[in-house]
Amino acid sequence: MTVTEKLLDSVQEIWAGYHTHPFVMGIGDGSLDQEKFRYYMIQDYLYLIDYTRVFAVGVAKAKDLSVMKLFAASTHTILDGEMDIHRAYMKRLGISREEAENTPVSLDNRSYTSYMLRAAYEGGEAEVMAAILSCALSYEAIAKEILKKNPQADKHPFYGEWVSGYASEEYHKENERLTGLMNRLAADYTPAQMDRLIDIFTACSRYEMSFWDMAWEMRR
Ligand SMILES: Cc1ncc(CN)c(N)n1
DSSP states (O other): OOHHHHHHHHTHHHHHHHHTOHHHHHHHHTOSOHHHHHHHHHHHHHHHHHHHHHHHHHHHHOSSHHHHHHHHHHHHHIIIIIHHHHHHHHHHTTOOHHHHHHSOOOHHHHHHHHHHHHHHHHSOHHHHHHHHHHHHHHHHHHHHHHHHHOTTGGGOTTTHHHHHHHTSHHHHHHHHHHHHHHHHHTTTOOHHHHHHHHHHHHHHHHHHHHHHHHHHHTOO
16 A cells, blocks of 8 residues: 555545535535635635745755755646636636735635644644645545536536646646655655654544535634
């Protein structure tokens, strides 16, 4: 088993819950209230800004240039790639950059990114990657499962762009780069060190679930 496979194995139950979450199912069949999606978009835009900072900690912790380049490239991929999905939705929903950036970050959102940043600052390169990976991989799994259940979901006039973005080959390729790095960084980890990675990955997977709950309930 690779390091990533061990991490995924430890969160199967939590991840199974994503696919039946009402917010996710609503994106999948197109029935989600757009007000909820509007709320989610703003919070997720703010989330991605702090998520990018976790990669920046990876840049600072990198022990060699190849690792530094991978973390650095990902900051660009998020700020100028993934966030394009958000900017396109914000335009459609009439959300200005000012409105998004002046919206208070919800407590669930703040807790999640604060946890990731703490795990990253306290650890080394592999712990940074363990904090990142649940976010990166779970959205690909969710979008692909949506497409399995609703093969036309990526054609939906509103939610299609979200589904096709996270189910895309481009997003998958970026995730392959991240898992390759995770597997390399922790290849020689002891069982105790591996337990710590599992602990971080599990906590982030639980935070992912609370992010969906937060969006569904539009928690302030
Ligand atoms: C909360 C959350 N988790 C994951 C992703 C996918 N990068 C995201 N945009 N937002």
